[in-house]
Amino acid sequence: MFALLLSVFAPQPLRAEALQSATSTQQIFAGASTDPYILAVRATVWGYPLVRAAELRLKATRPEQPFAPRPTTVATAPINRMGQARDLAGPDTRIGFAPNNDTLYSLAFLDTQAGPFQLDTPDFGKRYYVFQFGEADSETRQSYGQSSHGERLPPIFIVGPDYRGKIPTGAKVVRSTQRYLMVAGRVLVDGSLDLPNVHRLQDAILLRKWLGRGRLVQAPITSQRFLAGDRDDVPDGLKLLANLGTVLKDWRVSDEDADLGASLCRIGLIAG
Structure with missing residues (x-):
């Protein structure tokens, strides 16, 4: 080329x-x-x-060194894995366009050819949270959270443009128009003393490859x-x-x- x-x-x-x-x-x-x-x-x-x-x-998935250590203020991870920011962003945070320091991020970049994927999230109570699904042209066409579903989301079933298979009962479908899709979650943090509470919620966020009813496994890291x-x-x-x-x-x-x-x-x- x-x-x-x-x-x-x-x-x-x-x-x-x-x-x-x-x-x-x-x-x-x-x-x-x-x-x-x-x-x-x-x-x-x-x-x-x-x-x-x-x-x-x-930059986020680092395909040349997917498991390299990352700062605790960023939520990057290997492709098809969910990363979690464990500390609030500061002036030295260098990822994305406009990091904030009143939420903790959960971030994944998905290769939908390795899917389908299922995203399961915990009960957030009255706490603000949102999950954004960003297309590969940087546009966001779907986002779900406290304002759309209240305290808890249904399972989110993420598929690529060619997927025509089964869909889990009760799941919300997110269909990417391209091969790659970004999943960006944000959970409100009320100061540094609230971090352990948010960490427990983050630990209950699960992103896995769906193989069929009741069959969820860790997705492969694709090239x-x-x-x-x-x-x-x-x-x-x-x-x-x-x-x-x-x-x-x-x-x-x-x-x-x-x-x-x-x-x-x-x-x-x-x-x-």
């Missing part, structure tokens, strides 16, 4: 004129184009959240692709596009984005 990017970009004049009058995202994507520069701009705007979400997943833009031979100006090329190897382009996805083949970005 990287070699194709170079072959397309090198002999082509980078014509910015067509975008100079654009004042909105809609104008950037208006009309068909075969111009490599315009396609690169569109790929950057469209692909940035996809790449950023993948970077966060890889992940490393982002091509991290290579030393990729110029800085092409790193995001190279990373997007890696992400698209596991990507399902929606019907809404089908025309855009097809046009990006001209600069070497091919889904699948």
Whole structure:
């Protein structure tokens, strides 16, 4: 993919004129184009959240050293495992976009090809909690917690886009649109003296692979692709596009984005 990017970009004049009058995202994507520069701009705007979400997943799961020690203020863990933050975040916490220090996080990145998964949670009483299910394009379409279900959630059954099997009775289904899905839980902490109470709740949060009725096991740690833009031979100006090329190897382009996805083949970005 990287070699194709170079072959397309090198002999082509980078014509910015067509975008100079654009004042909105809609104008950037208006009309068909075969111009490599315009396609690169569109790929950057469209692909940035996809790449950023993948970077966060890889930083959290650390596929090169999945069981390496982690700070107690972050909830990262190997792929398909639930991590727990045991201390409140401080100014040195470096994960995600906006860490807070009045909740403890429970965090998992799932490879839905290794699923399906079942998330079981305890009775939280009147305490605030929420579980967010973040798609691989960084969008959140589902979140459940105290405001939606009260003191306790039903079992959450998490599946990938191709799953057509059985569903446990009484479970709430979360269906990912892509291969990867983020599960981020937050539980309110009322100061440092409340930490042991929240730890007991965290210890009762279980994320397991579902094999059938009454059959729940620890999920395997699956392999992940490393982002091509991290290579030393990729110029800085092409790193995001190279990373997007890696992400698209596991990507399902929606019907809404089908025309855009097809046009990006001209600069070497091919889904699948």
